[in-house]
Amino acid sequence: MTDRTLTEGATSLLRFATAGSVDDGKSTLVGRLLHDSKAVLADQLEAVEHASRSRGHDAPDLALLTDGLRAEREQGITIDVAYRYFATPRRRFILADTPGHVQYTRNMVTGASTAELAVVLVDARNGVVEQTRRHAAVAALLRVPHVVLAVNKMDLAGYAESVFAPIAEEFAAYAASLGIPEVTAIPISALTGDNVVTPSAHMDWYGGLTVLEHLETVPVVTDPTAEPARFPVQYVIRPQSAAHPDYRGYAGRLDSGVLRVGDRVSVLPSGRTSTIAGIDALGESVDVAWAPQSVTVRLADDLDVSRGDLIAPTAGPPPITRDVEATVCHVADRPLRVGDRVLLKHTTRTVKALVKELPSRLTLDDLSQHAFPGELAANDIGRVVLRTAEPLALDAYADSRRTGSFLLIDPADGTTLTAGMAGTAFAAGAVRPAADDEGWDF
Known part of the structure; x- marks a missing residue:
């Protein structure tokens, strides 16, 4: 069995980002996801409980699981992108909790640039605000394939469908105007856990999935190997050894697609062409490399190739x-x-x-x-x-x-x-x- 087969048979990975206005509850939602999905270690929870007591809270403030910086804890806000990794039996996750303040919107670009799903939170009492629209626009700009609207703090709005429905309709209309094809709207209370991991007993009018159920089942079709091969050269390897006196390899990470020994390729932007004579991965010669592997490519011809050049198939090069x-x-x-x-x-x-x-x-x-x-x-x-x-x-x-x-x-x-x-x-x-x-x- 090859490494590729093992990778395809493993639990799938979803990268997602949370966004929304300040105090909409993003960090609390993330903390609730981690806590209720049993992804919090005992010492982490103990530290959160201690910090919560020192701030006068009777119950653990789950937002502190992501707001780890001292300045963030003192202000009760998120000012940087906080990354968390967790897993359930159905899927692995890389989560980016992004800031809500307008001056930190740029951090959402960092968090969502590699995301396959964005969770945009709104406060049920405030509805769609300018920062909500800004985050939706960034998600559309970055072509994030899936968007979830989490209408939070439903406990403070009486768990009323009449509060949730107009917010979902307004956001869906705005998202459609941005070119976002589909939005999944979920009414939640991150503080109490309603519809985050377990279904809410207070909103029997909602028959959809919880946030975690949606994250576990949303289709992840992003496959970098389906795109044309793109291999940016990071480093030219010329070992000074008697065993390999003529070795010249071009090291880097294959950003997309598949490269095989014998493929006809172009070195861009010069446009010179050659054939892949060999591929080395982890010190072993292999016949094929696929994204996102880091490999060394050897060419049949002695071309002038340096850092910053791009190796791509001659049949389908970029402009x-x-x-x-x-x-x-x-x-x-x-x-x-x-x-x-x-x-x-x-x-x-x-x-x-x-x-x-x-x-x-x-x-x-x-x-x-x-x-x-x-x-x-x-x-x-x-x-x-x-x-x-x-x-x-x-x-x-x-x-x-x-x-x-x-x-x-x-x-x-x-x-x-x-x-x-x-x-x-x-x-x-x-x-x-x-x-x-x-x-x-x-």
């Missing part, structure tokens, strides 16, 4: 471009403006880039586009047109969440400015490059 149009979420306090010089990091490749245009900024209230805003501030979602100093092998984000995404970085101090999802990429040379100025105007 090569220096002109990039993308939807972005700006995550830095410093605004992004037309004319800014930035670094663009795509997979293992980092190149200089110039912000040519900011065509629009999304207004979350009515999903209208504010044309040519001049700048994007922290947490703004908008469109950007970039010109890079060197060509990139860039997929559309709709085709690949892995090789269709990038970061914009401040070249002065290395601060991450913007998370980008590539949309329409102009053909190389379609925009006439300007005169060079110290390597920045392209």
Whole structure:
């Protein structure tokens, strides 16, 4: 039996993120999931009970299972992405509990960028608010396949269906306008545990699944091996040994697809072609590699390959471009403006880039586009047109969440400015490059 067969036969894995406005109960929901699914160790629960007593609570504050930082505990809020790993007999989970404050919306981009499901919480007393719409927009932007609306604090709303139904309808309509095909709405009380792990005795009008039941049964169809092969080169291996005097291998992680010995491949962005002569994994030669394995690829021809190059099938390579149009979420306090010089990091490749245009900024209230805003501030979602100093092998984000995404970085101090999802990429040379100025105007 191969390692691949063992992987396919193992319990499936679901990556999901929680989001919502501050004090909507995200951390309490996560704590309830961990506690009621028996995923909390005795010493962890003891520490939570001790911390809860010191804060004057009679019962354990389950939110403290995720709000582990001292500053978060003192404020009673989540200010960073808290990752937790747990499992049930039916599925394994990687959970990202993201912040609720507006100024930390950018952290949701981090938490949801690899998620296959997003749980968006709302307070039953407040309904859908601007931050709810913002988180829904980020989930749609990141193409998270599944969205759950958890209407929390139903215990404070009398467990009334008349409170739950209008909130679910409003959110579903807004999600549909964002292009989210389906939303599963669940009425819950994270504090008391209603409909989190066990069905609620107070809401017999609800006949759907609990949150955990939905998480255990939602189909996970994300299969990176179904996409075209994309192998970003991280490191060139040239061992200085008598046993392997001519060894040249290209190490990295296969982001998507499958590579086999004998496959015809292109090295991008140069476009030179070769054949895979060998694949090494964990010190052993293998005939095939699949995502997301880390391997070393050997080519039949002596090509100039270095870190940042991308190895892809000759029959289906990504577009090569220096002109990039993308939807972005700006995550830095410093605004992004037309004319800014930035670094663009795509997979293992980092190149200089110039912000040519900011065509629009999304207004979350009515999903209208504010044309040519001049700048994007922290947490703004908008469109950007970039010109890079060197060509990139860039997929559309709709085709690949892995090789269709990038970061914009401040070249002065290395601060991450913007998370980008590539949309329409102009053909190389379609925009006439300007005169060079110290390597920045392209």
